[in-house]
Structure formats: C-alpha cells, structure tokens
Amino acid sequence: MELRVLRYFLAVAREETISGAAESLHVTQPTLSRQLMELEEQLGKKLFIRGSRRVTLTDEGAFLRKRAQEIIDLADRTEADFKTSDVIVGGDVYIGGGETEAMRLIARVIRKMRERYPNIRVHLFSGNAEAVTERLDRGLLDFGVLIEPGDITKYDYMRLPAADTWGVLMRRDSPLAVLPAIEAEALRGLPLLCSRQALGQNELSGWFGSAADKVNVVMTYNLIYNAALMVEEGIGYALCLDRLVNTTGDSALCFRPLKPRLEAHLDIVWKKHPAFSRASEIFLKQLQALLTEDDGE
Known part of the structure; x- marks a missing residue:
C-alpha cells in the first residue's frame, strides 16, 4: 500500500463523497475512483458502500481507517524529524499517560526543556494503560507514564519520585463523608465505580481482603472526569486516585x-532500543537530570 493511496482513502472517508475528496486532493474523480478500486482489489475487501449521495465505510473500511491514520501519522512524524534543523533544535515529543498528579513532574521537565529549546513541541495523549502501551508499541508515542502495578518488563523505564493515593470519591452529603478514611467493610455492598485497569490489579483486590466477595461494581470507567459526574448524580462511589477531581x-x-x-x-x-528523535533524547536527558537533582536534595 502506498502512502499516497492511503491519503486518498482517508480523504474519501472524511468527506464521504468522491467528488468532495477529489476536490480537496486536487485530483480528478476518475483517478480517485480507480485508485480506490485498486486498493480494494489489493486487499481483497470491500471498503466502501457507495450510495447515491455519499459513501460509507464497511467494517473492513473502518478498520483500515484507523490503521491508515496511524501509518500516515507515523510517516509524517518521521519526515518531520528528518527535516528538523541541526542548528535550531526543534521537533516533537509524544507522551501518553493516565490521569495522575505525577504529570506535574512531567510538566516541570517540559517547562525546563522549552526554556532552552523553545522550538520543541510536546504532544500529550491521555488514556488508560492499555491505550498508552498500544500507541507506544506502534511507535505513535515516545514515552508513557504508567501506574503500578503493571507489566513493564518489555520497556526501559524509570520510577518517578511520586505516588498517588487511592481513595473514594463521593458526594459531600454521603454518610461516609463524615469518616476521615474509608475501610473495606464500609464499602461492602455499596455501588462502586471502578477503573477497568484497577479491577485487574491484585493490589486493590488484596486491600479489600475478606470483603472482596461483596464488592458491588455497578460501573467501570477509564478516565475519572465522566465518572465524577456519575458520582455527583448519585450513581455510587468511585474508587480513584487523589487530586484528580x-x-x-x-x-x-x-x-x-x-x-x-x-x-x-x-x-x-x-521502548527498548528506541529510534528517538533529537527532541525525544533531549526530553529524556532533561528528565534524568531533574530526577538526579531531586535525589540530591
């Protein structure tokens, strides 16, 4: 598959018409139609349902749209890295992570880096561990901030000098709000909202101990913002990390x-043996320097 053809495919998926895509790409409609037909023949799959007014993606087309966008993003990013000037240091750093107060430390690194290299741009991706590691493995992220426990054996890593505290997010008028801290027995049978990642953590289930068989998870979430709205509306109590809401x-x-x-x-x-851009190397060195300073204090 050629990058050019993938760009054609994405344009049609975006515009939902051959004519609109052809206009945006500055190619003729017959040329575009022929390229799409050849792509379908190459893959052996029908990618579009061609209606009288617009075209829609088949299931195979929707799958290709996701993969094609990742391929194009990675190609564009690689080209941009090679075009970065050797005199003026610039480029892009891609960082993913979940919702955690530790991102403040990452922000400190970024601020110090950009004070010296103002032409470096940083792109943040927010998601749970599964989403972050998937993008990291595909080369769409340079770094990922992950909450322990988790399988990080296939990566190079550094532990950050930060820790988040687990607790319960609740309405202020909740009966549990009068307590300074929440024990497992207090949550027995109550409706809980829990992150999908946390459900698989033995550490959290171990904290519940004998009350684990009475844990009543009525909703799961991957990021806390929407879960906090559910709590505010009285759905239940959210198990989450502190200082995120x-x-x-x-x-x-x-x-x-x-x-x-x-x-x-x-x-x-x-990733082990990474093909870092110069900007990513600078970020890592700046992070290592900051952690060394913190260890010396």
Missing part, C-alpha cells in the same frame, strides 16, 4: 483516602 470550595464532591493507606507508584517507560 476538584473537591474544594463549592464542589459537591469530597475525597477520602483508603485505610489502611494504599499508594500507587508510577513509572515512565519507553
């Missing part, structure tokens, strides 16, 4: 840590 001032929500205390440590990971 504003619980100060007039907020209807409050956070209580677990008892005994349960912390989640964090790592920043990257």
Whole structure:
C-alpha cells in the first residue's frame, strides 16, 4: 500500500463523497475512483458502500481507517524529524499517560526543556494503560507514564519520585463523608465505580481482603472526569486516585483516602532500543537530570 493511496482513502472517508475528496486532493474523480478500486482489489475487501449521495465505510473500511491514520501519522512524524534543523533544535515529543498528579513532574521537565529549546513541541495523549502501551508499541508515542502495578518488563523505564493515593470519591452529603478514611467493610455492598485497569490489579483486590466477595461494581470507567459526574448524580462511589477531581470550595464532591493507606507508584517507560528523535533524547536527558537533582536534595 502506498502512502499516497492511503491519503486518498482517508480523504474519501472524511468527506464521504468522491467528488468532495477529489476536490480537496486536487485530483480528478476518475483517478480517485480507480485508485480506490485498486486498493480494494489489493486487499481483497470491500471498503466502501457507495450510495447515491455519499459513501460509507464497511467494517473492513473502518478498520483500515484507523490503521491508515496511524501509518500516515507515523510517516509524517518521521519526515518531520528528518527535516528538523541541526542548528535550531526543534521537533516533537509524544507522551501518553493516565490521569495522575505525577504529570506535574512531567510538566516541570517540559517547562525546563522549552526554556532552552523553545522550538520543541510536546504532544500529550491521555488514556488508560492499555491505550498508552498500544500507541507506544506502534511507535505513535515516545514515552508513557504508567501506574503500578503493571507489566513493564518489555520497556526501559524509570520510577518517578511520586505516588498517588487511592481513595473514594463521593458526594459531600454521603454518610461516609463524615469518616476521615474509608475501610473495606464500609464499602461492602455499596455501588462502586471502578477503573477497568484497577479491577485487574491484585493490589486493590488484596486491600479489600475478606470483603472482596461483596464488592458491588455497578460501573467501570477509564478516565475519572465522566465518572465524577456519575458520582455527583448519585450513581455510587468511585474508587480513584487523589487530586484528580476538584473537591474544594463549592464542589459537591469530597475525597477520602483508603485505610489502611494504599499508594500507587508510577513509572515512565519507553521502548527498548528506541529510534528517538533529537527532541525525544533531549526530553529524556532533561528528565534524568531533574530526577538526579531531586535525589540530591
């Protein structure tokens, strides 16, 4: 498959008409139609359903759209890395991570790096561990910030000097809000919202102990923002990490840590033997320098 043809395919998927895509690509409609037919023949799959007014993607077409966009993004990024000037250091750094206060440390690194290299751009991707590692493995991210525990053996990594605290997000008028900390027995039978990643963590299930068989998970989430709205509307109590939702001032929500205390440590990971751009190398060196400074304090 040629990159040019994949760009043609993505344009048709975006415009939903051959004519609109041809106009945006500055090619003739017959040329575009022929390229798409040859792509379908090459793959042995029908990619479009051609209607009277618009074209829609088949299931195979929807799958190719996702893969094609990843391929084009990676190709464009590689070309941009090669075009970066040797005199003026610039380029792009791609970082993924879940919702965690540890991203403040990453922000400090980025700020210091851009003070010296203002032409470096940083692209942040927010997602759970599965989404981050998938993009990392595909070469769409340079670094990923992951919450322990997790399988990081296939990556190079550094542990970050930060830890998040597990607890319960609840309405301020909840009966549990009067408690300074929440024990497992207090959650027995209550409707809980829990991240999909956390459900698979033995550490969290171990914290519940004998109450684990009475855990009543009524909803799962991958990022806390929408889960916090569910809590505010009275769906239940969310197991989450501290300092991710504003619980100060007039907020209807409050956070209580677990008892005994349960912390989640964090790592920043990257692929072994990476083909780093100069910008990514600078970010890693800046991070290592900052962590060394913190160790010396």
